Amino acid sequence: MRRRLLAGLLGGALLVSGGAGCGIPEHTEVQVEGPGPAAQGGSISGSRGVPPSRSESGGSNEQFVENFLSAAAGEPDRAYQRVRQFIQPAERDRLQAREGSEVALTVVRLTEDPVIIPSPSKTEVTLNVQQVGQLRADGTLAPPETSITQYSFELTSIQGQEGQPDAGLYVANPPNVLLLSVRALELYYQSRTIYFWNSDRSQLVPDQRYLPLAVPDERLVSEVVRWLTAGPSDWLRPRVSGLPDGTRPINNATRTGERWEVDLEMPDEKSRVEQLGVQLAWSLYHLDGPLEIKIRGQLRKEIPSLDVHRRAHPVYQLGEGFQRFCVYEGAIHPLTYPGEPSGPEPVEAKANKKVVSAGLSRAGNQVLAALVVSDADRQRLSVGAGPEPVAVFTRSAKSYTAMSRPVWLRSTSQGPPTGLVVADGALYRFDARAQLTPVSLGVPGPVTAVATSLDGHRIAVIAGGALYVAALDPDGAGVTPGPARQLPTQLTGLSAVDWYGENTLVLAGTVGRPAVYEVSVDGVRESPLEDRIGARVTHLAAYPADAVNRLGAAMYEANGVAYRGGPLERIQPEQVQQASPPPAGSSAGNPTAPFFLY
Structure with a gap:
């Protein structure tokens, strides 16, 4: 006789959505909640x-x-x-x-x-x-x-x-x-996010931690300070900066009314103390009110309001949200949805031809554009940058049998723009001149997909059928990932991945049938976004949520048809803007390879 535990004990229990008429379930896009x-x-x-x-x-x-x-x-x-x-x-x-x-x-x-x-x-x-x-x-x-x-x-x-x-x-x-x-x-436990500076201390990089719920409120600030002084997680450590050597808390953080006080042993350098203030403000996102930073008992930094300090020092430069685009009839075109921004084509018409997929990113007043274009029966990467519409493009010298959707490494550094793309089973770095340089991951099997985080210092890849994350520093002369960490998942046949939040991914694969899952960056949490797709997802793009913008969005392609989520629906040709109507007597194709510009 076999007796089984309640199904709720299964960490990966499915949350099945109701089916839509096309056989794909409706759902709202996931809102990423704060720690509360x-x-x-x-x-x-x-x-x-x-x-x-x-x-x-x-x-x-x-x-x-x-x-x-x-x-x-x-x-x-x-x-x-x-x-x-x-x-x-x-x-x-x-x-x-x-x-x-x-x-x-x-x-x-x-x-x-x-x-x-x-x-x-x-x-x-x-x-x-x-x-x-x-x-x-x-x-x-x-x-x-x-x-x-x-x-x-x-x-x-x-x-x-x-x-x-x-x-x-x-x-x-x-x-x-x-x-x-x-x-x-x-x-x-509560999942919490703390932040470390990158190597040149120009960009904060998220680091996920778990805090027991049994820890009383009076110790929350002390625990965060202890985490920060102990340094980043092992997989981030090679590519981010910890606090100066010897930094340690002198005693527990104390609170008087709404005011918190942190006393540390650390070098008394104004720039480091200023950066620690930003680091603490974001790592204590659940708190507002004043904070004092002391060095060996002497006040060195007073933050009147943690919330105001966060708004004055944003982690990401995201502008006014995202715009949706797709590839239609061999060119990229904006998509229009009520309540969402839509603008002109960010690429001039003469370069916007024979497009298979695209990755675009905003960098100040410029648009970085990387297009995979068809060349006979092969593919090349076409790269351009400038005020929109981007007019000047350079194509890669070498062509490939197949290329993934290219992605840009977002960074606050003033260095040259850099992106990543998968071509014929290998990962490559590309620059504004469309020069492709191999990137070694040190993992077995061919690479089939790559995605970059909002901070630009973490990547997710699918290689050899497995999911990995790795930290990197894109601001130097090259891109060298740190040791790749494999993430456990119930999904098999992995086909596409993107970042869905600061510490979450959206992953396509199979669990008995094709599905799209939300997966935490450490593999602990995974839950289905779509599990009645009916076809293998071959293309996936997401707009990641962060601590301020808590609504993530995703679009994907399966069996040559593009879909958007929230609720899930097929992207119709009527939603494609600035596209020429098909000739009389002919039928238009489907929108494909959807992506976000932000």
Whole structure:
């Protein structure tokens, strides 16, 4: 007899939308919520702040297993103590923290409901899992340290324990790691974003962390300061700047009324203190009010309002939002939708021919334009830059069998514009002269897709059928990604990717059928945006949400037909602006390769 845990325990549970007439479900584009008010510690937090104790399962095997996979959640210094309470007393010594080692939780996604087989003497439990990562004490999620896909243990019962005949369940033969389900990570932690400067300290780069809900409000600022002084996540570290060596908090941050005070040991340099003020303002996005920065007890920076400081120092230069475009009859054209801006074609007509796909970006008063154009039965990259409409283009010297949609690396640096494109299974950097230079990722298999983040210092790629993220510094003479990190996902047959938020991606692949998922940058969270597409997505473009503009948008192409989301609908020729009508007696083709200009 097999008994299965509630479907809600599955970290990747599907959120199925209702179907539209064309067989594709309607949905609204995802609004990315901010962190919201922080929960307080202790009893004020309720069940969200503190995971259930061993005796709270009510005699249910299923609930006990779910609670066991949540027991490690919370402040790391007590993780072993909480988990050991679930293990039968005679075996608790099998789970010991190694002296001098950091407490790390093994985060897993259940790939199916746990198999629970009761018997008179013991109950056998089998967990089939996907390894997601190692949750460290600094709130970072490091890559998995093992490839184990199955854990087994037993449940035993000590009758009459604590005066309750059904309250005596314990784990026997426990795993020798602190397991934490994705479900528990979502329930008992807040996902927070802190920021580090790039190498020349001209652009902030987001870094995702997890904070236990049990941490009281009074410690939130101290935790963020501790994260910043400890430095960026491992995968970002090679390509971003930490605080100066030796920087550390002298004591916990203190609050007087609405005013926060941070006291640090760090070099007393005005420029560094000013930049730390911007860094703290954005890393404490959930707070407003005044903040004082002290160096060894001496006031060095007073911020009267964190909110005003953020608005005075924006992370991104996004202008007035986005415009939608597509390729129609071999040329790029704007799309028109009620309530959305639409403008003229940003490329002069003489260069706007034989276009297969395009990537455009705004940089001050210029437009950066990269067009993949057909050349007989092959393709070339055509690149131009200037005030719109862009008139002067240069084509790549070499042609290719197939090229991906080109993307620009957005950056506040004054260096030359740089972009990335995939051609014939390899990743290339290109410049304004359309010169293509190979970029090494150090991962196996051909590269099939590439996407760049809003900050321009992180990329996502699909290579060898797997999803990777990597940090890079695009402001130097070349583009050299740091070590690529593979992200776990339930999707297979990956075909397209783009950034959907500061720390989220939109990813196309298959999960039983073609689907488009929203995936967090560490692979923890994934949820379907579209899972009734009916055809493989071959082209995907997104406008990423950020801490201020919290509405992301996506468009894609499947089976030669372009779609927009929110609610999902087919892009019709009537929505294509400034396109010449087809000759009499002929039919127009479909709009294809949609993209955003911002």
